[in-house]
Amino acid sequence: MKNENPRQLVRTPEIRSLFAGDPFIEPAQEINDLIARRAHELFESSGFTHGHADDDWLRAESEILLQAPVDVTETETGFTIRADVPGFREKDLEVRAAPRSLCITGKRQESSDQKEGTTIYSERHTKHIFRVVGLPAEIDQDRVNATVSDGLLEIKLLKVGLGKKVPVLAKTATA
Numbered sequence: 227m228k229n230e231n232p233r234q235l236v237r238t239p240e241i242r243s244l245f246a247g248d249p250f251i252e253p254a255q256e257i258n259d260l261i262a263r264r265a266h267e268l269f270e271s272s273g274f275t276h277g278h279a280d281d282d283w284l285r286a287e288s289e290i291l292l293q294a295p296v297d298v299t300e301t302e303t304g305f306t307i308r309a310d311v312p313g314f315r316e317k318d319l320e321v322r323a324a325p326r327s328l329c330i331t332g333k334r335q336e337s338s339d340q341k342e343g344t345t346i347y348s349e350r351h352t353k354h355i356f357r358v359v360g361l362p363a364e365i366d367q368d369r370v371n372a373t374v375s376d377g378l379l380e381i382k383l384l385k386v387g388l389g390k391k392v393p394v395l396a397k398t399a400t401a
Contacts, residue, residue, distance in 0.1 A: 250358055265285075265286040269282050295309070296310075298302075321372045326365070328383070
């Protein structure tokens, strides 16, 4: 029987650069635009004080993007990806698959149950998830299974191109 024990990938996650034509460029651009707008708002609120662009960008990013740590395990036939997505439901999440990568996006609105008064200041914002996970083998994009339960997104992927073993038979010579 084939070895089906999962092994943990211990590679350092690669930083992916997205290029035109990449299947994940559209959601990446949307997130980038949101962060840029928020960073500009922070710049405006500081009286257009120069010299804090990096701080404004990092603050905007931390307000908008939720870090979603992932674990990737590999078996002989596929991968399992688990991502922490606290507060996100299935309708808030989207998973996109490419031959050697997977993109997890999510959006949820944080709201307050305030019934009276006017909000003067709020640190509640829409939270987004954007994670692209590179994979060491090609996956079957049509056979992706994703479930979410108690703040944990689990995605199961099957590898493609697993060559089928073909027995080698002896052929006898004929006279």
